[in-house]
Amino acid sequence: MKEQRPVNLDLTTIKFPITAIVSILHRISGVILFLFIPLMLWGLQQVLGSGDDFAVLQRCFAGPVSRFILWGILSALIYHIVAGIRHLLMDFGLGEGKVSGRLGARIALGVAIVLIVLLGIALW
Amino acid sequence: MVSNVTSYSGNGLRDWLAQRLSAVVMVAYVVLLAVYFAMHPVAEQTSWQQLFGHVWMKIITVIVLLNLVVHAWIGIWTIFTDYIKPMWLRVCLELAVILVLAGYLVWGIDILWSV
Ligand code: HEM
Numbered sequence: 001m002k003e004q005r006p007v008n009l010d011l012t013t014i015k016f017p018i019t020a021i022v023s024i025l026h027r028i029s030g031v032i033l034f035l036f037i038p039l040m041l042w043g044l045q046q047v048l049g050s051g052d053d054f055a056v057l058q059r060c061f062a063g064p065v066s067r068f069i070l071w072g073i074l075s076a077l078i079y080h081i082v083a084g085i086r087h088l089l090m091d092f093g094l095g096e097g098k099v100s101g102r103l104g105a106r107i108a109l110g111v112a113i114v115l116i117v118l119l120g121i122a123l124w
Numbered sequence: 125m126v127s128n129v130t131s132y133s134g135n136g137l138r139d140w141l142a143q144r145l146s147a148v149v150m151v152a153y154v155v156l157l158a159v160y161f162a163m164h165p166v167a168e169q170t171s172w173q174q175l176f177g178h179v180w181m182k183i184i185t186v187i188v189l190l191n192l193v194v195h196a197w198i199g200i201w202t203i204f205t206d207y208i209k210p211m212w213l214r215v216c217l218e219l220a221v222i223l224v225l226a227g228y229l230v231w232g233i234d235i236l237w238s239v
Contacts, residue, residue, distance in 0.1 A: 048235060058167075
């Protein structure tokens, strides 16, 4: 295999199929969740602490920026779970084909977006 | 079968299984919380204190935390293995993640048992 073949490793010119996008978002959401574990634990600590601790938490989530962060974390969780369930179904052999894989990716993305929007409505 | 000393179980298939089992455990926990808070107001502190006041809830939560730590470790391990090529750097980062996750576990247990 010495022949010169064209190679394209330029990520900005590669068109990503929807299955690749759903997959990389799952990885990114996993990293986000990992990074925010301390914040989740802190939230649990405040919510189970004294009345003052709870008041601190409530004041935190009253601000628009922190509410946006909360929405972001929960969105990552929702996305990770929805895409994760799709992943588990594929482990059982469901939606692994080229066509069904794309359909599954579309469904997962659609369900996640709907849930994330609903969460946003509930938070604001 | 491929063995690797820094993986969770030293065995790819067992890691794979552990990550999936832990995923199912966590989904079940999320469903449990969702059902509970469909019946109790989320924004009331007493709802939380009542729920986490039960010993069974503490035990379940610790089990879920254990699953989370295992799941996160396997996930991060996979990502490090994919992107971080120098061996010394990867092992250092992996060590840091293990320490941090162990700390989270201790912290979580401390939170639960101080209620
Ligand atoms: C805070 C909790 C969680 C954290 C920190 C987390 C983190 C991660 C990370 C970092 C990965 C690796 C991603 C990759 O290799 O591309 C991963 C994979 C995975 N996660 Fe999670 N996760 C969490 C909760 C969940 C839940 C609740 C589910 C339930 C469906 C889930 C399902 C999965 C599955 C099925 C995989 C395997 C993906 C693969 O093999 O490529 N995770 N998780």
